[in-house]
Amino acid sequence: MQTVIDAHNISKVYNPDTIPVHAVNSVHLHLNRGEFTALVGPSGSGKTTLLNIIGGLDAPTEGQVVINGINISELKPNQLINFRLHNIGFVFQAFNLIPVLTASENVEFIMLLQKRPKAERTRRVHELLASVGLSDKLNVRPSQLSGGQQQRVAVARALASRPQFILADEPTANLDSHSAATLLDIMEKMNREEAITFLFSTHDQRVIDRARRVITLVDGRIENDSAATQIRH
Amino acid sequence: MLLKLAWRNIWRNRNRSLITMSAIASAVLLAVATVSLQQGVWEHLIKNLVSLYTGYAQVHAKGYWDEQTLENSFEIDKTVEQQVAGTPGVNAIAHRLESFALASSGDKTRGCLVVGINPAEEENLTRLSAKIQSGSMLESGQDGALVAEGLAEKLNLALGDTLVLLTQGYYGSTAAMKTPIRGLLHFGSPELNNQIAYIPIQLAQYWLDAPDRATSLVVGLEQAEDLPAVARSLKKSLPKTYEALTWKEMMPEINQHIEADSAGMYIMLGVLYMLISFGIFSTLLMMLAERQREFGMLNALGMQPWSIARVVLAETVFLTLCGSLAGLLLSYPLVWYLAENPIQLGGDMAEIYEKFGFEAIFPATVKAKIFVEQTLVVLSVGLVLAVYPVWRVLRLNAVEAMRN
Structure with a gap:
């Protein structure tokens, strides 16, 4: 099995010189290609911090993150941004689409940053929006889409760069049951059919129920790492 | 994008x-x-003020602008004339023989500036005829004067009346002349309108006993923007007995x-x-x-x-x-x-x-x-x-x- 994420002995301490807060404490995390994993835990347990560190958005105080054999802790800031562009897809709780661009332009934007040819961009935009069931919303702006539809566009955008894995921070938190189920169906399908690796940070039982692996964080430490079925109530 | x-x-x-x-x-x-x-x-x-009177630049005998007397006039020299006229950017030149004088009519007397001009050159340079309110343009060698309206009014003179002029000639003797008014001029500038009179240059040379002399060679330009280059060229190329001044140097206050x-x-x-x-x-x-x-x-x-x-x-x-x-x-x-x-x-x-x-x-x-x-x-x-x-x-x- 190909290792995609290898986070080794990750610690993150805020305010180290005054009142130190250990957001993440000596975490080891190993994710293989094709995993569909939920990172769960109470608020303040360090889920988002760990996700940010794995995504190269935040630097660990200790430890290192190796993605596909590349130690991202050693990359310079500009290299790290470029690495994110080509290797990591992000889905945020608040959708975070660019409001002045249409659905298709939002998806195309990432490929434009990657300097992909126009023909490829156009083809992939159509493919991705079709795969999330939004073929008829190509030229619609985010404000005219429902929350669920916006999050599906965000998923299409995350996939547009052909990333190694997708980090999704509370992707269903703002969605109703139907929209959340549709979104999870799409992500599960992509995971199953294209072996795309997903790592969710979530409180949402609907996500936990679908995850094949659930990692529980408490006070910045991994308390449990097992198959989802084993921790269901 | x-x-x-x-x-x-x-x-x-x-x-x-x-x-x-x-x-x-x-x-x-x-x-x-x-x-x-x-x-x-x-x-x-x-x-x-500039185009109509001083021109964009003037060539004088050296020292004339500081001491504007007939002693500082120059003898008209064809070579210098051609050199100035041939300077790139110059589109017109006009000789003038100027002298301050007393203008008189009846019991009224006013100080004025009498400008001897070559009518054809002056017309080419300043379109003087456009300022004529009544009467006609001077002709070369003709007896007569063009008088500014304000000056004529102050002297109580009208078209066809006789203007009496009195000043000191080139050799220091008294120079007096009477000449008919052939036209009345109107200037936008009140300063010019109240004190200027034009006569043909030959008449001025005769009146002032200064044959073939002029006090200034006035320079007209194709474009005002050419002035710095023209001034540089004239200052560099003219004989040392001459001075070339721009309107900015002649009227620094403006x-x-x-x-x-x-x-x-x-x-x-x-x-x-x-x-x-x-x-x-x-x-x-x-x-x-x-x-x-x-x-x-x-x-x-x-x-x-x-x-x-x-x-x-x-x-x-x-x-x-x-x-x-x-x-x-x-x-x-x-x-x-x-x-x-x-x-x-x-x-x-x-x-x-x-x-x-x-x-x-x-x-x-x-x-x-x-x-x-x-x-x-x-x-x-x-x-x-x-x-x-x-x-x-x-x-x-x-x-x-x-x-x-």
């Missing part, structure tokens, strides 16, 4: 952008109108007045642009504050800070460019109207201006340079103001920005 993104971003808050653009447009309108009006007024004054007035205008424009800068800057700051999260998200997705900064920069340029273009579109018809229909003061204000030797007419000038300059100034202001948001974007921390 980045430009498209920037363009659409400025319309996110349509009202705020429109208010900012309106402020910029008003500033450009005010600045263009002010500069066009000011330059127009000065051009008009220069045209009146040039200083123009410079002082320009400085005042630039201070006013500076204040205007400073006020506009606050408007643009507050818009940029609000835009920056509102979109921290979005900038963080773009950075997280893999957009380099420089690319985000370029979008912010493009937004500033679009904002200022739209405002400037609107200002230009509004200012062109206004300036054109003021050029075609100059502001004309009347009553006491006009009298005050005339006392200082200015015609109370305020025409605007329509020059592409003024429009382009003001647009570039506003664009530069926008670009300078964009430095701060760009700097903030370049120091962006994606996680902190998204947390905001």
Whole structure:
């Protein structure tokens, strides 16, 4: 099995010189290609911090993150941004689409940053929006889409760069049951059919129920790492 | 796509952008109108005082301008004449023999400036005939004078009356002459209108006992902008017994007045642009504050800070460019109207201006340079103001920005 994420002995301490807060404490995390994993835990347990560190958005105080054999802790800031562009897809709780661009332009934007040819961009935009069931919303702006539809566009955008894995921070938190189920169906399908690796940070039982692996964080430490079925109530 | 993104971003808050653009447009309108009006007024004054009387430059015997006597006149030299006429940028020359004199009629006497001219040369240089209100233009070798209206009025003279002139001749003897008035002239400048009289140069040479002599060789130009080059060329090439002076050197007080007035205008424009800068800057700051999260998200997705900064920069340029273009579109018809229909003061204000030797007419000038300059100034202001948001974007921390 190909290792995609290898986070080794990750610690993150805020305010180290005054009142130190250990957001993440000596975490080891190993994710293989094709995993569909939920990172769960109470608020303040360090889920988002760990996700940010794995995504190269935040630097660990200790430890290192190796993605596909590349130690991202050693990359310079500009290299790290470029690495994110080509290797990591992000889905945020608040959708975070660019409001002045249409659905298709939002998806195309990432490929434009990657300097992909126009023909490829156009083809992939159509493919991705079709795969999330939004073929008829190509030229619609985010404000005219429902929350669920916006999050599906965000998923299409995350996939547009052909990333190694997708980090999704509370992707269903703002969605109703139907929209959340549709979104999870799409992500599960992509995971199953294209072996795309997903790592969710979530409180949402609907996500936990679908995850094949659930990692529980408490006070910045991994308390449990097992198959989802084993921790269901 | 980045430009498209920037363009659409400025319309996110349509009202705020429109208010900012309106402020910029008003500033450009005010600045263009002010500069066009000011330059127009000065051009008009220069045209009146300089083109009509002194010319853009003059060649004299060395020392004449400091001591304007017939002793400092020069003998007309064809070689020098050809050299001056052949200087690139010069389109006309005219010899003059000038002398201050007493003009008399009946029991009235006034000091005046008598200018001996070659009528054909003078017509070519200053279109003197256009100033004739009644009577006809002088002819070379003819007896007669053209007298300014104000001077004629003060002497109680009319067309066809005899003008008596008295002065000191070239050799120091008294020179007296009487000559018929062949025409009355009207000048915009009250200074000229109250003290000038023209006679043919041959008559002046005979009257002053200064055959073949002139006090000045007046130089006309194709374009006022050629003056520095023409002056340089004349100063360098003329024999050392001559001096070449520009109108700015001959009438430094007018040039200083123009410079002082320009400085005042630039201070006013500076204040205007400073006020506009606050408007643009507050818009940029609000835009920056509102979109921290979005900038963080773009950075997280893999957009380099420089690319985000370029979008912010493009937004500033679009904002200022739209405002400037609107200002230009509004200012062109206004300036054109003021050029075609100059502001004309009347009553006491006009009298005050005339006392200082200015015609109370305020025409605007329509020059592409003024429009382009003001647009570039506003664009530069926008670009300078964009430095701060760009700097903030370049120091962006994606996680902190998204947390905001």
